[in-house]
Amino acid sequence: MKLEDVRAIVTGAASGIGRCIAIELARAGGSVVGGDIDLEGLKELETEGFGLSGKIFGIKLDVANESTVKNFVEEAFTKLGYVNALVNNAGILRDGLLINRDEEGWSRKLPTSQWKKVMDVNLSGPFFMAREFAAVVIERNISPSLIVNISSITRAGNPGQSNYSASKAGLDALTRTWALELAPWGFRVAGIAPGLTETPILGYVSPEVQAEIIAKIPLGRMAKPYEIWQAMRFIVECDYLTASTIEVDGGAMF
Numbered sequence: 354m355k356l357e358d359v360r361a362i363v364t365g366a367a368s369g370i371g372r373c374i375a376i377e378l379a380r381a382g383g384s385v386v387g388g389d390i391d392l393e394g395l396k397e398l399e400t401e402g403f404g405l406s407g408k409i410f411g412i413k414l415d416v417a418n419e420s421t422v423k424n425f426v427e428e429a430f431t432k433l434g435y436v437n438a439l440v441n442n443a444g445i446l447r448d449g450l451l452i453n454r455d456e457e458g459w460s461r462k463l464p465t466s467q468w469k470k471v472m473d474v475n476l477s478g479p480f481f482m483a484r485e486f487a488a489v490v491i492e493r494n495i496s497p498s499l500i501v502n503i504s505s506i507t508r509a510g511n512p513g514q515s516n517y518s519a520s521k522a523g524l525d526a527l528t529r530t531w532a533l534e535l536a537p538w539g540f541r542v543a544g545i546a547p548g549l550t551e552t553p554i555l556g557y558v559s560p561e562v563q564a565e566i567i568a569k570i571p572l573g574r575m576a577k578p579y580e581i582w583q584a585m586r587f588i589v590e591c592d593y594l595t596a597s598t599i600e601v602d603g604g605a606m607f
């Protein structure tokens with residue numbers, strides 16, 4: 354697919370990686386509907402998009418709210434005329450150990466609400482989005498089309514990230530499942546698993562933990578959002594790529 358032919362929904366487009374993907378797609382001539390719970394961030398995204406070759410529209414979206422996703426997808430098709438790409442990027446961190454014991458012997462179990470919040474946004478959200486997107490694409494005979502899921506290298510499992518790691522491993526399973534199920538209708542489905550990347554989500558990771566992670570990265574630094582975009586660009590342009598998740602992690606091993 355050519356970049357200028359992309360008409361994409363990008364979730365979590367108000368910040369970080371999603372914002373970079375939206376801007377770079379529009380710079381390359383594609384058009385984007387960015388969805389996010391952060392309305393201020395969406396306004397800034399639209400402003401940043403003025404003057405680029407393609408258009409960017411921001412529409413409020415909570416990917417975890419099943420009842421509103423269908424309307425959002427329909428609105429995106431109306432705004433862009435048609436949509437041929439979905440980037441499931443919105444994601445959150447709410448880290449915590451399964452059992453956390455302090456020196457006095459008090460222990461705290463990972464709360465169910467903390468488990469569910471991350472699974473709702475990071476795993477159920479992409480499911481709701483892809484289901485509605487695929488249904489309309491198939492109904493309208495739009496082909497080729499593309500779904501890109503933003504996973505994480507911590508999908509392999511990482512202490513303190515029961516919820517996050519499981520959600521991202523699940524998302525990888527969906528990448529492969531949808532690639533196989535939807536190929537007959539002209540879909541490609543791929544994933545990107547970034548390592549530590551310089552975005553506002555790192556506000557949830559202490560500077561000490563960030564430094565520990567960076568010390569284990571062979572390239573000695575975090576990724577920049579633009580470097581995740583470079584993988585996205587490759588996925589868009591390589592028409593033979595499907596069912597794979599590309600790791601962009603500076604060589605980090607988990």
Ligand SMILES: NC(=O)c1ccc[n+]([C@@H]2O[C@H](COP(=O)([O-])OP(=O)(O)OC[C@H]3O[C@@H](n4cnc5c(N)ncnc54)[C@H](O)[C@@H]3O)[C@@H](O)[C@H]2O)c1
Pocket residue numbers: 364365366367368369370371388389390391394414415416417442443444445474478503504505506546547548549550551552553554555
């Ligand atoms: N930054 C990293 O180190 C890193 C590493 C690996 C994977 N990732 C993944 O990359 C993706 C983007 O993260 P980022 O680093 O750009 O973080 P970010 O916090 O900068 O951006 C995430 C965006 O998602 C939005 N969002 C959160 N909940 C939402 C919901 N329910 N509905 C719609 N939008 C919602 C936020 O408002 C925000 O704009 C996430 O899926 C994240 O898990 C990030």
